[in-house]
Amino acid sequence: MLSLELIRTDPDLVRRALESRGEGSSLSAVLELDTQRRGALSQGDELRAHRNQVSREVGRLRSAGQEASAEVIREMRQVGDQVSQLEEQVRSLEQQIHEILFSLPNLPLPDVPQGSTEEDNVVVRQWGEHRVFDFTPLPHWDLGEQLGIIDIARGAKLSGSRFYTMFGAGAKLERALISWMLDLHTQEHGYTEVMLPALVKKESLEGAGNLPKFADLLYHDEEDDLWLVPTAEVPITNLHRDEILPPGSLPCSYVACTPCFRREKVAAGRDTRGIKRVLQFNKVEMYKLVTPESSEEELEKLLDNAEDVCRRLQLPYRVLQLCTGDLGFQSAKTYDIEVWSAGCQEWLEVSSCSTCTDFQARRAHIRYRPSAQARPQLVHTLNGSGLALPRVVIAILENYQEADGSVRIPEVLHPYTGFTTIPAVPSG
């Protein structure tokens, strides 16, 4: 949510920023409603002040054994009615303002490249060499099937298209990756591991920015009005909802692995082949609550923590900075990490690292106290995948495959998998 105060003081700045991300705005409506709201508010305050004063007087008389005049009582009853009318007015105005504010995306930071589509994203750097194969590397859907570790047909049997199952070494590989990544982030990057619910209330999704605008991308349980999380970012954001964090508690870094549920109505096609784009997947998510002064620096650290996962797995990757037009709703600045997949011959997005500045903090009322006497301030929130499964599994299978159909396991995972290769299955 954007600051109403900022909209009030510098509407042009806000308008330009929103336009840069392709967002038409209804700022003048907000400003008009806000003027009305402030008018009604101060009028109500004055009436209430008057009523409080008279009521106190009535009480004083009463304790002195006297009664207030019927005239005064009648007048106060009227004031009460006016107050409730104004309150109703304020409530309605606030709701309208809220609705508009809730639908406006975050403002891009000044250094975000201008652009309208993903074509305008900027490659920041590239790491690692594409492996040279002396055979034609298979895409994971062939490889996985051949090795008997990925079964897409059975996933569809259980749950429909774009669900999958993994068996044996494939399932183990994913579990090993999760454990290893969590250990890496907690032991070397300073994150605290959290275990979270995968079902959340509407309020949690509003705090994170997914609702009300993106309801059609989410799975919803009607019966109990609970929603399946699209990412751990949602529950983590709400961990400190409506809180004022004490001095010294920032930066506060969390890492969590949760299943992620994404209700996408994408037509079947090249992008949906295999398990690149599925409706349920696991993701290790890093999240930080930081001071506003440090958020840009912390974003670079967060990004490096995610890149570190790729480097240690020896997966070639590149980092993109998203242009204004490609930013997510709540993001002010985003880097994507893409790993090279030798089999599909394409870059796969495995991480998206963003700063949401104070956008989520304002929605979820997350503040901190800089020092013992200071007034509370909104925190800045950052999030980034570290990393998303099963795409890392795909990249490992495709990049580490051998001519005989076996797959080597990256060294750092050996203690976690308990095996160093996934052996080829003899054909026939």
Next chain:
RNA sequence: GGAGAGAUGGCUGAGCGGACGAAAGCGCCGGUCUCGAAAACCGGUAUACGGGUGACUGUAUCGUGGGUUCGAAUCCCACUCUCUCCGCCA
């Protein structure tokens, strides 16, 4: 799912419908004392929005939303959450 109890400030915990933003204690911050610390003592310690250069001041907030009343933390209704017992269960 059935029966009961409860929800007050960072925490514990008072609060006959009228000066209650809320006693007291703890914690925290500042000060006195000390070479320093502890103890002791003194003072200060919620949030949001508005007005004023400022001291200060108005309004709202006692789980949430309604209602009664000139006036609600206090009375009434609904909801939510927590706890205890029973049932079910990984």
